[in-house]
Amino acid sequence: MTRMGVDYMGLPAHDIPRNGLWSTTGMTTIILVCWITLNALIIMGLSFKLKGGIPVSIGDVVAFSLVNLCMYVYLVFAAATTRSVVREKYRIRASYGGEFEDLWVTGACLPCVISQMGRHTVSYEEHKGLCCSDTGLEPGVESDLTTRKHVGSYRIW
Numbered sequence: 001m002t003r004m005g006v007d008y009m010g011l012p013a014h015d016i017p018r019n020g021l022w023s024t025t026g027m028t029t030i031i032l033v034c035w036i037t038l039n040a041l042i043i044m045g046l047s048f049k050l051k052g053g054i055p056v057s058i059g060d061v062v063a064f065s066l067v068n069l070c071m072y073v074y075l076v077f078a079a080a081t082t083r084s085v086v087r088e089k090y091r092i093r094a095s096y097g098g099e100f101e102d103l104w105v106t107g108a109c110l111p112c113v114i115s116q117m118g119r120h121t122v123s124y125e126e127h128k129g130l131c132c133s134d135t136g137l138e139p140g141v142e143s144d145l146t147t148r149k150h151v152g153s154y155r156i157w
Contacts (some may be wrong), residue, residue: 001028001082003121003135006091010081028078035071042067077111080106086117 001024007013014096017023021030031104046056079101087094087102094101106113118129118136128138 001078003137004082004085005083006085008078010078010083010085012085031071031074034065038067039064075110076103076107078108079117081115083117086120090120092120 001008001010002018005012005014005016006024007016008024008031014027020026041082042060046060046064049056049060083102083106086092096105118124122129129136130138
């Protein structure tokens with residue numbers, strides 16, 4: 001997301017700081033920590049109930065399901081809007097679903113969409129990918145490869 005210049009929602013934005021709390025990485029980290037914390041609190045509550053002999057209620061199941069459903073919806077929305085930005089920037093036409101293709105493809109296979117966007121934005125044969133860096137690339141590597149005929153294993157049309 002940082003590599004493409006989008007914010008934590010996957011929407012194009014200008015003047016986003018590369019580091020810090022208000023950066024794309026910072027905001028997504030905050031969302032992830034909140035999700036983990038809510039899940040931990042719900043699971044601890046369930047654990048105390050079970051140890052105390054109190055049955056698990058439908059409210060407990062709904063709370064756990066709702067927290068995780070909201071996280072999934074956020075992930076799909078952010079990835080779909082980022083995918084839309086990638087397709088627009090590299091002039092990749094929609095193949096199947098028209099204007100909602102990004103949304104339904106992302107919802108169906110989120111990990112595939114994320115790896116596809118990575119392959120479209122940089123050639124990992126030429127540059128080493130890093131897990132914990134601002135752009136997912138080695139320091140100093142620019143990822144704007146719009147002048148190249150090929151990016152990764154796909155032709156840019």
